[in-house]
Amino acid sequence: MSDKDSLVRLLDLDPEFIIDIKYATDNNFTKQRVYNFNDCYLNKDTAILLIKAKKIFKKDGYKVKVWDAYRPIRAQKLLFEIVPIDDFVATPPDMRKPIIFEYSHMNGLSVDITLVDSNGNELEMPTEFDDFTEMAGLGCDKIPPQARKNAEYLKSVMESVGFKAYRNEWWHFNDVVTKATPYSDVEFN
Ligand SMILES: C[C@@H](N)C(=O)N[C@H](C)C(=O)O
Numbered sequence: 001m002s003d004k005d006s007l008v009r010l011l012d013l014d015p016e017f018i019i020d021i022k023y024a025t026d027n028n029f030t031k032q033r034v035y036n037f038n039d040c041y042l043n044k045d046t047a048i049l050l051i052k053a054k055k056i057f058k059k060d061g062y063k064v065k066v067w068d069a070y071r072p073i074r075a076q077k078l079l080f081e082i083v084p085i086d087d088f089v090a091t092p093p094d095m096r097k098p099i100i101f102e103y104s105h106m107n108g109l110s111v112d113i114t115l116v117d118s119n120g121n122e123l124e125m126p127t128e129f130d131d132f133t134e135m136a137g138l139g140c141d142k143i144p145p146q147a148r149k150n151a152e153y154l155k156s157v158m159e160s161v162g163f164k165a166y167r168n169e170w171w172h173f174n175d176v177v178t179k180a181t182p183y184s185d186v187e188f189n
């Protein structure tokens with residue numbers, strides 16, 4: 001199976017997501033376009049889990065907005081060159097060495113998301129996307145109550161279907177159910 005075959009386009013499985021891929025624009029912390037595909041690709045099983053979560057959010061009146069999903073190894077390297085802090089940007093792999101693959105954006109097992117209400121407004125959350133400060137972690141005691149409540153709701157639903165929240169970034173979730181596949185460098189478009 002090629003890399004491309006193990007990744008699916010989320011909207012082909014379910015059109016009810018809002019796709020706002022920040023790294024396909026220059027509106028992200030790098031101030032440049034990181035990759036060309038303005039679309040959400042995920043491991044198929046991860047996409048199925050996300051659709052499960054979406055159904056719960058939908059019942060509660062919310063939509064899921066996806067900021068990032070699959071990202072090529074090349075893109076991970078670029079992000080890390082700009083912010084080389086492993087707590088916020090995962091260290092890219094050295095592909096010349098043997099690697100134990102884990103859940104990652106580089107195999108489409110991680111997603112960066114937020115929630116949107118019925119008026120199309122993003123829910124108040126602890127920070128903006130990719131705010132690499134302590135405020136982005138749910139352990140921070142300075143988060144306003146409503147933002148904390150929203151982020152904890154997001155986390156509880158995502159964890160109920162098999163994702164694991166990432167302690168440093170309220171928006172980042174790893175699929176810890178699906179067997180991790182090799183990282184990929186494929187580009188779409
Ligand atoms: C860069 C940020 N959006 C993110 O996804 N961070 C995690 C740790 C990652 O790079 O995998």
Ligand SMILES: [Zn+2]
Pocket residue numbers: 068105110111112171172173
């Ligand atoms: Zn992420």
